[in-house]
Amino acid sequence: MMKLEIPGLELPLARFILGVLLLAMGRRLFWLFVGVAGFAFGFEAVRHLLPHQPHSEALVISLLIGLICAVAAVSLQKFAIALGGFLAGGRLLPLILYTFGITVHQRHWVLFIIGGIIGAVLMSLAFGFALTLLSSLFGADLILHALNLQGRVFTILFVLLTALGFALQYGLVRSKPVRGRI
Numbered sequence: 062m063m064k065l066e067i068p069g070l071e072l073p074l075a076r077f078i079l080g081v082l083l084l085a086m087g088r089r090l091f092w093l094f095v096g097v098a099g100f101a102f103g104f105e106a107v108r109h110l111l112p113h114q115p116h117s118e119a120l121v122i123s124l125l126i127g128l129i130c131a132v133a134a135v136s137l138q139k140f141a142i143a144l145g146g147f148l149a150g151g152r153l154l155p156l157i158l159y160t161f162g163i164t165v166h167q168r169h170w171v172l173f174i175i176g177g178i179i180g181a182v183l184m185s186l187a188f189g190f191a192l193t194l195l196s197s198l199f200g201a202d203l204i205l206h207a208l209n210l211q212g213r214v215f216t217i218l219f220v221l222l223t224a225l226g227f228a229l230q231y232g233l234v235r236s237k238p239v240r241g242r243i
Contacts, residue, residue, distance in 0.1 A: 073207040080203030084226035087196020088189065092134040094196045095145035097203075099130025102148045142188060143181045149195040150180015156202055160216050197226030 079097055087094045103126030107119040114122075130148070134141035154176025155169055165172055183191035201222035205215050 073209070076203045076207035080200045080205075080207060082200070083196045084200030084204065084222060085229050087200060087226070088193045088230040091141075091145070091192060092131045094149070094192065094199070095134035095141050096127045096131030097199065098145050098148035098152065100124060100127025101152055103127060105152075142184045146180035146182070146184025146191060146195065147177035148180070149199055150183070151177035153195065153198050153202070154179065157198070160219055193227055193230045197223045197230065200226050 079093075082090060083094055083097065100123050103123035104119060106126075107114055107122050111119070130141070130144065134145065151173035155165060155172045158165060158172065180191070180195060184195070201219050204222060205218055210218060
């Protein structure tokens, strides 16, 4: 089975920490979600547009793109909502297809654009729901790639972690016990 890499996030610990933050608090940390999506997009874009660019320079360019996206999330919220949805949707559609056994070798950019449009529309129409869903999916993806999991185990854990992230962010899983009558 082909190994799918998260562009730009080469350090497993960084992937894992960002994944946990997005999975558990992506709805609250909107700026982080948009920044990580911008970073991942930037790295993949540099890798494809400038293939001979040294890894360290591509990393710096990607960090700058991620930082610009995070700042835009705070200062230009409506634009950043659509941008974050577009970048995350573009990244996640090919991943989801791959995770469920649909291999796409050619026209990856078409799937990116289709996923991006879906993500942007979702974020614009149903911001809270879409942010929770996309940050849960993106967080699960980062965690599982940090652990270097593949195949059926990846697919099962991807679905379970996404559901857990969604439940955590919507408060369906409570950290404090609910007081009841004794």
